[in-house]
Amino acid sequence: MIKFPDQFLWGAATSAYQIEGSPLADGAGPSIWHRFVHSPGLTAKGETGDIACDHYNRYRDDIALMRSLGLQAYRFSVNWGRIFPDGTGRLNSAGLDFYERLVDALLEAGIEPLATLYHWDLPAALDDRGGWLNPEIAHWFADYAGAMFERLDGRVKRWATLNEPWVITDGGYLHGALAPGHRNVFEAPIASRNLMLAHGAAVQRYRQAGKHEIGLVVNIEPKYPASESDSDRNAAARSDAYMNRQYLDPAFGLGCPTEMAEIFGPAWRDWTAEELALAAQPIDWLGINYYTRGVMKHDDAKPPVRADYVRQPGATYTETGWEVFEQGLTETLLWVKERYGDIPLYVTENGSAFDDPPTAQGGRLEDPARVDYLERHLRAVHAAIAGGADVRGYMAWSLLDNLEWSLGFSKRFGIVHIDFETQQRTPKDSARLYSTVIASNGAVLSESAGAAPRAEPGIASAAEKLAAALEHHHHHH
Numbered sequence: 001m002i003k004f005p006d007q008f009l010w011g012a013a014t015s016a017y018q019i020e021g022s023p024l025a026d027g028a029g030p031s032i033w034h035r036f037v038h039s040p041g042l043t044a045k046g047e048t049g050d051i052a053c054d055h056y057n058r059y060r061d062d063i064a065l066m067r068s069l070g071l072q073a074y075r076f077s078v079n080w081g082r083i084f085p086d087g088t089g090r091l092n093s094a095g096l097d098f099y100e101r102l103v104d105a106l107l108e109a110g111i112e113p114l115a116t117l118y119h120w121d122l123p124a125a126l127d128d129r130g131g132w133l134n135p136e137i138a139h140w141f142a143d144y145a146g147a148m149f150e151r152l153d154g155r156v157k158r159w160a161t162l163n164e165p166w167v168i169t170d171g172g173y174l175h176g177a178l179a180p181g182h183r184n185v186f187e188a189p190i191a192s193r194n195l196m197l198a199h200g201a202a203v204q205r206y207r208q209a210g211k212h213e214i215g216l217v218v219n220i221e222p223k224y225p226a227s228e229s230d231s232d233r234n235a236a237a238r239s240d241a242y243m244n245r246q247y248l249d250p251a252f253g254l255g256c257p258t259e260m261a262e263i264f265g266p267a268w269r270d271w272t273a274e275e276l277a278l279a280a281q282p283i284d285w286l287g288i289n290y291y292t293r294g295v296m297k298h299d300d301a302k303p304p305v306r307a308d309y310v311r312q313p314g315a316t317y318t319e320t321g322w323e324v325f326e327q328g329l330t331e332t333l334l335w336v337k338e339r340y341g342d343i344p345l346y347v348t349e350n351g352s353a354f355d356d357p358p359t360a361q362g363g364r365l366e367d368p369a370r371v372d373y374l375e376r377h378l379r380a381v382h383a384a385i386a387g388g389a390d391v392r393g394y395m396a397w398s399l400l401d402n403l404e405w406s407l408g409f410s411k412r413f414g415i416v417h418i419d420f421e422t423q424q425r426t427p428k429d430s431a432r433l434y435s436t437v438i439a440s441n442g443a444v445l446s447e448s449a450g451a452a453p454r455a456e457p458g459i460a461s462a463a464e465k466l467a468a469a470l471e472h473h474h475h476h477h
């Protein structure tokens with residue numbers, strides 16, 4: 001029998017650049033993503049976030065949708081350049097007003113806002129000054145964070161500093177698939193260090209004025225060796241150090257993993273005591289983004305980590321090529337507790353891209369693979385809680401189909417379908433299932449184990465009720 005803790009927080013997540021559109025509205029400064037997508041050839045089909053889900057203009061409808069699904073929380077991110085068009089200096093009040101309206105509308109709908117301060121959209125003006133390579137960014141970020149706290153800490157009770165420092169560095173500075181698109185092994189450890197210093201500086205700033213909670217969001221991928229050989233086991237250990245411990249160890253005062261010097265060689269320098277202390281500011285909660293695991297083998301042709309993924313025969317892979325492996329989520333949540341101690345955990349992202357039918361049929365869109373992924377991972381979260389992990393909430397990635405960064409709009413992670421021609425929103429079956437999970441605090445997961453959710457009378461009738469409510473909602477807007 002599945003039952004989640006009474007106060008368990010059920011929600012969904014998005015990020016600013018992926019959904020908002022209107023990137024330059026109301027005096028906002030351009031971000032590195034705005035530049036990246038407008039550089040020919042860098043994104044699939046040249047797709048951009050110029051319009052995306054038009055959430056900047058449709059946030060009220062989106063909140064009404066969240067409410068009809070019964071979401072209790074909404075994790076969004078703030079586009080720094082709307083607040084400080086040049087990254088530092090002059091504050092653009094009109095940009096802050098947008099997030100204030102968003103937060104007020106959420107609270108009015110009874111939905112708890114979780115605000116992430118940085119989800120990859122660095123003001124372009126700061127990139128011109130070196131971006132994450134300039135150690136000054138710790139102060140730039142703390143000042144921006146301070147402005148957000150000042151205006152909204154009375155209403156936002158849970159803040160996150162960074163979303164996924166590993167992706168920012170690996171995608172932005174090492175492999176170049178993400179903005180700002182650098183490919184430089186010497187830059188990678190510098191960017192990572194400055195990210196963690198900025199994180200620490202923002203937490204410090206929060207302690208001066210903040211009244212609630214602040215945390216960090218990391219993406220964790222448990223690493224398993226492809227064989228029992230020493231070389232594969234070392235490859236898995238290096239991969240784990242690089243992707244997982246590189247950020248969590250310093251954040252929790254354990255210093256940098258010893259593997260870092262081995263991985264980066266001459267590109268690595270040890271952090272000073274002062275840097276380690278700044279990165280280790282105590283946080284109130286930790287956000288875990290979980291999508292998949294990595295089964296790793298030694299591979300000299302894959303520097304700097306010298307490891308590569310091994311495809312698992314018989315496993316299911318999502319449209320982004322990620323193995324569906326829900327036990328990894330249970331293990332990750334338990335591993336964090338074991339290694340870093342008892343800190344409240346939130347699954348701040350978890351979800352899957354699968355090809356969906358192109359259009360909704362009669363207000364309905366079937367996404368059985370995503371439903372299956374969601375059910376498996378929700379049960380995995382429950383298993384972690386049963387095993388002693390202090391998991392306080394779950395945020396589905398993503399509320400809406402959106403711009404999957406350089407992969408464009410074709411990779412759909414939403415539990416709500418978006419027709420990008422008309423901006424029509426249609427909850428997929430995964431949203432309908434999720435809605436019943438929330439309404440029953442997880443109990444429906446015990447009933448539907450192994451069965452297609454559509455076959456479950458309980459879910460079917462709940463879904464019908466929801467469909468009727470949504471019908472009603474659409475007629476109102």
Ligand code: BGC
Nearest residue numbers: 015163164167219289349404
């Ligand atoms: C990011 C999201 C992204 C998702 C799916 C996470 O790495 O935080 O912005 O869309 O994964 O790739």
